[in-house]
Amino acid sequence: MESPIKLSENLMSASISKLTEALVKVQATLAPAIKDSTNPFFKSKYADLQSVWESVREPLAKNGLAVVQLTGGNGTVITVTTLLTHISGEWICGTTVMSPSKNDPQGVGSCISYARRYALSAMIGSYAADDDANLASMPVKIVK
Numbered sequence: 001m002e003s004p005i006k007l008s009e010n011l012m013s014a015s016i017s018k019l020t021e022a023l024v025k026v027q028a029t030l031a032p033a034i035k036d037s038t039n040p041f042f043k044s045k046y047a048d049l050q051s052v053w054e055s056v057r058e059p060l061a062k063n064g065l066a067v068v069q070l071t072g073g074n075g076t077v078i079t080v081t082t083l084l085t086h087i088s089g090e091w092i093c094g095t096t097v098m099s100p101s102k103n104d105p106q107g108v109g110s111c112i113s114y115a116r117r118y119a120l121s122a123m124i125g126s127y128a129a130d131d132d133a134n135l136a137s138m139p140v141k142i143v144k
Helices: 017-029 049-062 107-123
Strands: 037-039 044-046 063-072 077-088 091-100
Touching: 017 049, 017 063, 017 077, 017 107, 049 063, 049 107, 063 107, 077 107, 091 107
Parallel strands: none
Antiparallel strands: 037 044, 063 077, 077 091
16 A cells, blocks of 8 residues: 655655664664753743753664754754664655744754654654652652
């Protein structure tokens, strides 16, 4: 059955079978990125770029995968192209386009960081979770 989605040749190598096999292994071992940063405006916790990278770096490397993220844009629009490569030479990529809330260095930098974090998570299939380490270390109460 032919796929209804026509992917451009620019989005992936001619074959991604080895890359797919490696990514399946990565996703089977991924631990969640820990929500260890706080957004003061929304009073919520989130997994920052460092936390996302820490959760995916080792599984990617163990399976012959690497990620390259290239930034671009003009200050009004920011682009982040995320390239997932395999040691076989196979690759897939995608580009995220966002607009910074402010056209100043902080606004642009924040937008790039946000785009990199979400693009990396989407490309790898990672996710964020609350840090329940304290809960996990508490004794379990058995109810009879």
